[in-house]
Amino acid sequence: MKNIIAATLLALCSSAATAHTLWVLPSHFVLSSEDSWISVDLSAANMTFVADRGVSPNNLTIVFPDGERHAFAQSYQGKRKSQADHQLTMDGTYRIELAGPARYFTFFQQDGQRRRIAANKQERSAQLPANASEVLTTRSRSRALSFVSVNAPNQTALALSKEGLELKLLTHPADVVATEPVRWQFMLDGKPVADVQVELSREGELYRDDAGRELLSSDAQGYLTFTPQEAGRYVLEASVQLDSTDALTDRVRESLTLTFEAALP
Structure with missing residues (x-):
């Protein structure tokens, strides 16, 4: 029962968080x-780059151009951000990543009510009511990413983990420049994934009558091609x-956000 109550409270917190873009x-x-x-x-936040809710920096890491992952030297959690x-300390490209481990939840009906417990398929039998x-x-997972380059960019920090939803940054x-095409590929657990739904938004939304968000999707091989029109x-x-046939889950839910800059042409 404690597991069910805890999961219900977590569901309420998660629904509030998922209404915002991380x-x-x-x-x-x-x-x-x-x-x-x-x-x-x-x-x-609901509006692009207009801070709304501060999130925990505990799972924030930075991957250096040599592939070594580090915790941030200092961090602070605020109310809005x-x-x-x-x-x-070195030339190359750094990967900034906010991501926690995958979480497994089992949903079920009991006495006419929808409930859930924190358990994967192998664990659920011991916890489910009769x-x-x-x-x-x-299986649910989310990650927020960005990349920073010092002098000569390199590829090491762009390497995929082959776990969850990721972007292969072709x-x-x-090298992203306004008015020039960008080509990336979505991968799920290391394999191309088709029809990933994407929303692309640009800074300054607060000062536009039209938010100007663009809805996109990956093709049959997972490729996403778009052209940022403005720097x-x-x-x-x-x-x-x-849906999944994995030994641990029946369904996979993954989300990803990538913050990037389009340079002046």
């Missing part, structure tokens, strides 16, 4: 000197929900 926003996307400091804002700082029906287990983030900072939000 993003990480670095102070700079391209730097020309080593030993520069980078500041990163974290928030969950959180912030973290780190020193970039009269549970319509049992379904989901166009390097440091500035963007956030790409993607999600996928698929």
Whole structure:
């Protein structure tokens, strides 16, 4: 019963959080000197880059150009936004990532009510009530990303983990330029995934009558091609929900946001 109550409370918190877009926003996307400091804002918000709710920086990491992952040197959680700082001590591309482990939840009907417990398919049998029906287990995961390059960009920090929803950045983030096409590929657990739904939005939404958001989707091979029409900072939000035959889950729910900058042509 305690597990069911805890899961119900978590569901209420999660629904509030999922109504907002989670993003990480670095102070700079391209730097020309080593030993520069980078500041990163974290928030969950309805409007692009207008901070609304500070989120925990505990799962925020930075991958250096040599592939080594580090915790941020200092961080702070605020009410509207959180912030973290780190020193970039080498040339190349850094990966900023806010991501926790995958979470498994099993949903079921009991006495006419919809309930859930924190358990995967292998764990659920020991926790489900005897009269549970319509049992379904989901795997949920979200990550927010951005990339910062110092002097010469490289590829090491762009490597995929082959876990969850990811972007294969065929166009390097440091090479995104307004009015030029960008080509990326969505991967799910290391394999191309088709028909990923995407929303692309640009900074300055607060000052426009039309939010100007663009709805896109990946093709049959997972490729996403688009052309940013104006220079500035963007956030790409993607999600996928698929049935699964995995030993641990019946359904996969994944979301990803990528913050990037389109340079002047």
